[in-house]
Amino acid sequence: EAGVTQSPRYAVLQEGQAVSFWCDPISGHDTLYWYQQPRDQGPQLLVYFRDEAVIDNSQLPSDRFSAVRPKGTNSTLKIQSAKQGDTATYLCASSFPLGVEQYFGPGTRLTVL
Amino acid sequence: GDSVTQTEGLVTLTEGLPVMLNCTYQSTYSPFLFWYVQHLNEAPKLLLKSFTDNKRPEHQGFHATLHKSSSSFHLQKSSAQLSDSALYYCALSENQGGSAKLIFGEGTKLTVSS
Numbered sequence: 074e075a076g077v078t079q080s081p082r083y084a085v086l087q088e089g090q091a092v093s094f095w096c097d098p099i100s101g102h103d104t105l106y107w108y109q110q111p112r113d114q115g116p117q118l119l120v121y122f123r124d125e126a127v128i129d130n131s132q133l134p135s136d137r138f139s140a141v142r143p144k145g146t147n148s149t150l151k152i153q154s155a156k157q158g159d160t161a162t163y164l165c166a167s168s169f170p171l172g173v174e175q176y177f178g179p180g181t182r183l184t185v186l
Numbered sequence: 187g188d189s190v191t192q193t194e195g196l197v198t199l200t201e202g203l204p205v206m207l208n209c210t211y212q213s214t215y216s217p218f219l220f221w222y223v224q225h226l227n228e229a230p231k232l233l234l235k236s237f238t239d240n241k242r243p244e245h246q247g248f249h250a251t252l253h254k255s256s257s258s259f260h261l262q263k264s265s266a267q268l269s270d271s272a273l274y275y276c277a278l279s280e281n282q283g284g285s286a287k288l289i290f291g292e293g294t295k296l297t298v299s300s
Contacts, residue, residue: 108288116230118289174235
């Protein structure tokens with residue numbers, strides 16, 4: 074069974090540039106999570122979806138970050154105008170309906186210069 | 187709010203010695219507790235999950251016991267191996283109303299040397 078896939082694996086930007094990250098969850102998983110993991114820190118939730126609906130986006134910096142999951146399958150996380158403080162690994166995870174176990178993708182490592 | 191505390195940022199051991207990584211938590215509810223392991227440049231992978239019936243989960247020689255009285259879920263292994271070197275994260279999930287977010291601790295880097 075294929076795991077969670079993410080692309081790109083790496084991105085390097087100048088401040089002010091935009092970037093999008095893409096995530097394909099495990100088939101049959103209705104819940105999708107985006108986490109931000111700064112270097113040497115634990116992952117921190119940004120937003121999560123159940124099907125196409127946003128359940129919690131309270132930690133998503135809404136002025137520059139956006140996330141969508143239009144058909145309840147794949148998801149895109151976008152940073153409109155990146156800052157150096159956004160340098161981190163962005164992890165996508167998914168889980169079964171009502172499941173507590175989350176399965177993580179390989180992540181996208183973002184460096185903002 | 188809910189939180190997870192891992193007191194050791196770095197643990198260095200010699201192969202064959204026992205491993206114990208500390209994890210304590212604060213939660214309004216009775217959460218599920220997890221240990222995730224993350225090797226260099228890889229995604230976090232689930233190592234252990236607490237059971238609701240007080241069974242002790244075990245995997246790859248690691249085990250952890252949920253102690254609600256002390257709000258702890260320490261990770262243990264009787265004999266460290268070189269391949270155990272990695273980042274270990276303790277996390278909790280409230281699982282209220284279905285799927286729920288994970289709250290992670292800061293992580294403990296375990297380095298095992300020969």
